[in-house]
Amino acid sequence: MxxxxxxxxxxxxxxxxxxxxxxxxxxxxxxxxxxxxxxxxxxxxxxxxxxxxxxxxxxxxxxxxxxxxxxxxxxxxxxxxxxxxxxxxxxxxxxxxxxxxxxxxxxxxxxxxxxxxxxxxxxxxxxxxxxxxxxxxxxxxxxxxxxxxLGMLNTLSTVSVGRRFKNPSSPKRAPEIQVISQVDNLFFDLNNDIPLGYRVIYFTLRLRTHRISEVLAMPLDCISYPEENVFTISVPTAKETAYHVPVFHQYSFLANGVCESIYYKLLMQQHDYSLSMQVQLKLQYQGYLFVHPKLLRIITVNDFNSYLSELCANNNVIDSDGNATKITSHDLRHINVCERLQSNIISATETMVECNHTSLNQTLGYGYPSKKDEAKHLADITKQIPLFGEQKEVRCLQIPSFKYERLLDDPLTRIIPGYGICCKQNCKPQFEKCIDCDSFFPDPSYRDCFSATIDLLLKRNQRIIQKHGSNAIIQHNEELIRLYQACITTIDAENARKNRGLS
Structure with a gap:
């Protein structure tokens, strides 16, 4: 029991x-x-x-x-x-x-x-x-x-072990274009002394949106020729099936392209080197394209990222603020997606397919540029809009007096002294913030307008209170009364100061 x-x-x-x-x-x-x-x-x-x-x-x-x-x-x-x-x-x-x-x-x-x-x-x-x-x-x-x-836990109740730490919600951003350009110049200049395998990996990551793990898993027989003047590389996806069988995706290049021709030449050199090293490699390292330039194994993610870090440090790669910086292999995937989404040449859907993503949202999540580049991009867009150019005169809508009086009686209508009324309830006008600023000095000629507006708002609140209306509207009107009363106080104080000076 x-x-x-x-x-x-x-x-x-x-x-x-x-x-x-x-x-x-x-x-x-x-x-x-x-x-x-x-x-x-x-x-x-x-x-x-x-x-x-x-x-x-x-x-x-x-x-x-x-x-x-x-x-x-x-x-x-x-x-x-x-x-x-x-x-x-x-x-x-x-x-x-x-x-x-x-x-x-x-x-x-x-x-x-x-x-x-x-x-x-x-x-x-x-x-x-x-x-x-x-x-x-x-x-x-x-x-x-x-x-x-296995029946090995000595506990009297179920233990909840599903708690997790929340990751920051800010998106991962691509490195600055200025930084990528510096690293591009280092790798694409064949006069720079860079190990062949690392250079080919960088070309592969920059010309397409591969994952680094996919590139490092490329087999020796990854190159094919589907038609004249075209070569194709086969890259296994990093997302394996439950049976560990990778799906290969093919990417084609024109053999006579400016970058593509250089890439093809380097690719074949790496292929020949790896082929010559096969007999010296252990069985688990055989059959792969990217054999390490010095060690009897294939290049790893840590190898490549460490080399990128060393290259950036030795060549003084800096960001737009002049600070030393570095990139990783995954940064290249982010910058590639950003370049495609901003080019208006390759669609977002095509980019999603190229990235082997399962949804468009996943691809768009890779499309956040660095904050500096984002600001420049937005500036290029907004400079085409004449926001600060020649402004047309703003004219108020003219309405009959009976309609104006009816709208004025509406408790939700905003009263703008010396200007008119506004019925847009969701509007949060900038002028109210300006009035509340210590640096603002109202035009003395509008004093009577401020005073008349205060009287109207006081009467409006009295009617709302009598009818047991909304407290939110009453508080809103009281805030406007405070603002306009502050304008009157400022005007009166300035007039008093001037009068004392004359006397």
């Missing part, structure tokens, strides 16, 4: 590892991807459908149970279609979680809501960006879900 009463548990029994039945199931699942044993701390993974290989490393410095829960999590991710890089990142993030639990003297199997909130507060105090904090929260959630599925 159960009871709703709770008793404190002084000590939890912690298992050494996951149950034998669950471990046997994990062994069978691992056999689909590796010849290694579930107990090994290194898994050499082979994805048969795509031919991709990689190695996953588990640490032996943590309790066996926690590592086995992590291993079960990784197997679930592989079976769900996660890439090897994603799995490797999850392992790394999980080690951070394990370090936290070890510092608190807990096991992950003792996770409860209080411990989760302590972990949340712990990472909130670390100097990290929110996306990085959320990676640790996702790792903890994955471990908690796997532990619960």
């Amino acid at each position: 159960s009871s709703t009463a709770l008793q404190i548990v002084e000590h939890f029994e912690t298992s050494v590892g996951i149950p034998d039945a669950e471990k046997e199931s994990c062994e069978k699942l691992l056999a689909l991807y590796s010849i290694n044993s579930f107990d090994d701390y290194t898994w050499n993974i082979f994805l048969a459908t795509s031919g991709k290989r990689g190695t996953l490393y588990f640490s032996n410095q943590y309790p066996r149970l926690e590592i086995e829960i992590l291993k079960a999590s990784i197997l679930n991710m592989l079976s769900a279609g996660a890439t090897l890089s994603t799995c490797s990142g999850r392992i790394h993030d999980s080690f951070f979680v394990f370090d936290y639990f070890e510092s608190r003297g807990f096991s992950i199997t003792q996770l409860n809501q209080v411990i989760f909130l302590d972990f949340y507060n712990y990472i909130s105090e670390i100097n990290l960006e929110n996306w990085h904090r959320n990676r640790y929260l996702q790792a903890l959630q994955t471990l908690a879900e796997s532990g619960e599925m």
